[in-house]
Amino acid sequence: MIKVEGLTKVFPGQTIPAVKDLNLEIKEGDVCVLVGPSGCGKTTTMKMINRLYEPTGGKVYIRGEDHMKIDPIKLRLDIGYVIQEIGLFPHMTIYENIATVPNEKKWPREKTKEKVEELMHLVGLDPEIFQNRYPTALSGGQRQRVGVARAMVSDPPIMLMDEPFGAVDPITRARLQNEFLRIQERMSKTIVFVTHDIDEAIKMSDTIAVMNEGELIQHDTPSDLLSAPADEFVANLVGRHRSIKRLHLIRVHEILKEVDRTEPLTEDAKKEEVEKQLEDSDLRTVIVVDRDNKLKGVIGASDLKRKAGEVAGDYCHEVSDTVTDDATLNDALSVMLECGVGYVAVVNEDEMYQGTITLGDLLNVVREDS
Amino acid sequence: MDQLLRMIVDLLMTLGNGTLLSTQNEARGDLRETIDWIIRRSDRILDLMVEHLWLVLFTLVIAIVVSVIVGIFISYYETLAQPVLGVCQVLMVIPSIAMLAFMVTIFGIGFTSGVVALVLYSLLPIVRNTYTGIRELDPAILESAKGMGMTERRILFKIKLPLARPVIMAGVRTAAVMMIGIAALAAYVGAGGLGELIFQGIGRGHRPMIIAGAIGVSIIAVAFDYILYYGEKRFSVEGRTREGN
Numbered sequence: 001m002i003k004v005e006g007l008t009k010v011f012p013g014q015t016i017p018a019v020k021d022l023n024l025e026i027k028e029g030d031v032c033v034l035v036g037p038s039g040c041g042k043t044t045t046m047k048m049i050n051r052l053y054e055p056t057g058g059k060v061y062i063r064g065e066d067h068m069k070i071d072p073i074k075l076r077l078d079i080g081y082v083i084q085e086i087g088l089f090p091h092m093t094i095y096e097n098i099a100t101v102p103n104e105k106k107w108p109r110e111k112t113k114e115k116v117e118e119l120m121h122l123v124g125l126d127p128e129i130f131q132n133r134y135p136t137a138l139s140g141g142q143r144q145r146v147g148v149a150r151a152m153v154s155d156p157p158i159m160l161m162d163e164p165f166g167a168v169d170p171i172t173r174a175r176l177q178n179e180f181l182r183i184q185e186r187m188s189k190t191i192v193f194v195t196h197d198i199d200e201a202i203k204m205s206d207t208i209a210v211m212n213e214g215e216l217i218q219h220d221t222p223s224d225l226l227s228a229p230a231d232e233f234v235a236n237l238v239g240r241h242r243s244i245k246r247l248h249l250i251r252v253h254e255i256l257k258e259v260d261r262t263e264p265l266t267e268d269a270k271k272e273e274v275e276k277q278l279e280d281s282d283l284r285t286v287i288v289v290d291r292d293n294k295l296k297g298v299i300g301a302s303d304l305k306r307k308a309g310e311v312a313g314d315y316c317h318e319v320s321d322t323v324t325d326d327a328t329l330n331d332a333l334s335v336m337l338e339c340g341v342g343y344v345a346v347v348n349e350d351e352m353y354q355g356t357i358t359l360g361d362l363l364n365v366v367r368e369d370s
Numbered sequence: 371m372d373q374l375l376r377m378i379v380d381l382l383m384t385l386g387n388g389t390l391l392s393t394q395n396e397a398r399g400d401l402r403e404t405i406d407w408i409i410r411r412s413d414r415i416l417d418l419m420v421e422h423l424w425l426v427l428f429t430l431v432i433a434i435v436v437s438v439i440v441g442i443f444i445s446y447y448e449t450l451a452q453p454v455l456g457v458c459q460v461l462m463v464i465p466s467i468a469m470l471a472f473m474v475t476i477f478g479i480g481f482t483s484g485v486v487a488l489v490l491y492s493l494l495p496i497v498r499n500t501y502t503g504i505r506e507l508d509p510a511i512l513e514s515a516k517g518m519g520m521t522e523r524r525i526l527f528k529i530k531l532p533l534a535r536p537v538i539m540a541g542v543r544t545a546a547v548m549m550i551g552i553a554a555l556a557a558y559v560g561a562g563g564l565g566e567l568i569f570q571g572i573g574r575g576h577r578p579m580i581i582a583g584a585i586g587v588s589i590i591a592v593a594f595d596y597i598l599y600y601g602e603k604r605f606s607v608e609g610r611t612r613e614g615n
């Protein structure tokens with residue numbers, strides 16, 4: 001979707017290039033995060049993509065087309081752009097701000113209204129309340145949302161986001177990040193996302209491009225970046241707690257396939273079966289599901305002693321918490337720590353039992369890494 | 371300008387004497403005489419005020435159009451900015467009488483000379499405010515506008531000018547008030563207005579005439595400033611923001 005070849009920028013009056021011989025390819029629907037210390041050329045790279053800066057050398061191809069051959073106005077109208085300072089127009093209402101690109105594209109009024117309202121809902125701002133307000137009457141987080149809505153309103157296939165969540169507090173930032181991921185899952189845009197925060201990069205990205213002093217050091221998936229940093233610089237950037245960071249990265253369903261655990265028992269299984277499985281299982285617990293494969297509960301050794309009954313259903317007790325299969329391993333770890341047990345049952349959105357992962361499984365993941 | 375100031379001081383002293391130190395018979399007589407004269411000649415005074423106002427309004431419109439265009443122009447061609455502003459500065463410090471006299475040598479006696487001189491005088495405040503108003507806009511706002519694909523023309527009319535307007539209007543106010551004072555001198559080259567009263571009064575040594583002219587000029591100046599100030603406030607961004615909440 002976006003291909004950058006030998007991209008170089010030397011600002012007038014400077015000898016050291018701000019961006020030097022950058023090569024990068026971003027696939028359609030991917031989020032590529034540019035990460036690196038302040039002043040390493042991330043913003044400059046981004047501005048060369050939408051031609052706010054003219055490259056000194058090298059090429060940018062948008063869908064295979066040399067972007068210097070595209071009219072810059074047309075190019076920019078089709079690339080959503082969010083800058084760190086947001087840059088909302090203070091003399092225009094939120095509605096007018098978001099309608100900027102539709103107005104430039106001369107959309108009919110009805111279509112604009114429909115899209116603006118849709119986008120306001122998407123970023124969690126009620127149009128009834130917010131559309132006639134001016135930017136000064138909004139909190140930092142709300143302004144960021146308006147900035148994102150404004151960039152996305154005409155449904156551009158490509159988005160450039162320069163530290164879009166840089167100016168808000170950590171809690172709001174985490175919320176905006178999650179919303180962003182939720183929206184991106186639905187929209188699958190091709191996104192170049194700039195941040196100087198490696199944790200944000202790991203969380204948001206399909207691929208991470210690490211830059212330093214104008215040069216691209218490594219372009220990899222977050223997982224490869226964590227397990228095989230190209231050099232000292234990248235290793236330092238990702239830091240010492242790489243293993244823990246990896247847990248942020250992997251979703252439960254990804255490791256569920258690999259862990260091969262005995263099938264759960266149905267609630268009408270005999271007591272003997274329960275006893276047998278209790279002995280064999282590494283969990284020292286038996287998972288019980290009902291006939292529809294919904295999680296019913298678990299049976300521990302103490303349950304067998306204390307309770308009486310014929311079938312598994314009579315012995316089991318409810319679990320205090322589960323994780324869904326799209327949760328991260330980090331989420332799974334928190335649940336285990338909170339419940340004080342070494343395993344957690346995984347269910348899908350409809351509460352269907354999917355499997356169980358243990359602390360040992362998490363350790364294996366972390367161990368693979370080091 | 372100096373003459374005008376002296377007249378206004380004179381006027382205040384006269385009024386002060388008349389009300390506070392009423393024992394001074396001469397001063398009291400002065401005040402009475404002035405009021406009588408104003409009442410008797412109110413038609414003529416009103417006519418001259420309208421003429422004065424017309425001269426100022428006409429000139430102001432021309433000055434705004436010319437100055438804003440020049441201001442926008444030098445905001446795009448940065449290297450021209452300082453030379454252009456320098457020329458405007460020089461124009462403003464030329465003594466009014468000299469400037470008017472010079473205009474007469476080109477345009478002859480009459481309205482045109484007055485208008486051209488006044489426009490040249492009022493260039494600096496509006497040009498400078500248009501220029502700085504645009505230059506001092508938040509670069510992030512302009513960058514996001516450009517980055518989203520707005521054309522330079524649209525950015526100028528939709529973003530730059532609306533946002534710079536309060537600063538430009540402040541320049542217009544300065545220009546207008548200055549112009550009203552100098553317009554009194556334009557009577558000297560036959561451009562009409564309240565200056566006629568003042569010059570005739572000086573010529574004949576007729577105090578009430580001078581005072582009436584000075585009062586008229588002051589009233590127009592204060593009214594103009596007031597109208598421009600509140601007019602601008604009414605339509606400003608902050609005003610609208612408050613309504614929006």
Ligand SMILES: Nc1ncnc2c1ncn2[C@@H]1O[C@H](COP(=O)(O)OP(=O)(O)O)[C@@H](O)[C@H]1O
Nearest residue numbers: 011012018036037038039040041042043044045
């Ligand atoms: N408009 C400009 N003119 C001159 N130098 C610039 C300009 N923009 C950025 N630079 C320089 O280029 C380098 C990279 O800047 P930038 O791309 O903004 O870094 P980052 O976004 O990674 O923090 C810096 O050294 C900066 O000083």
Ligand SMILES: [Mg+2]
Nearest residue numbers: 042043044162
């Ligand atoms: Mg930057």
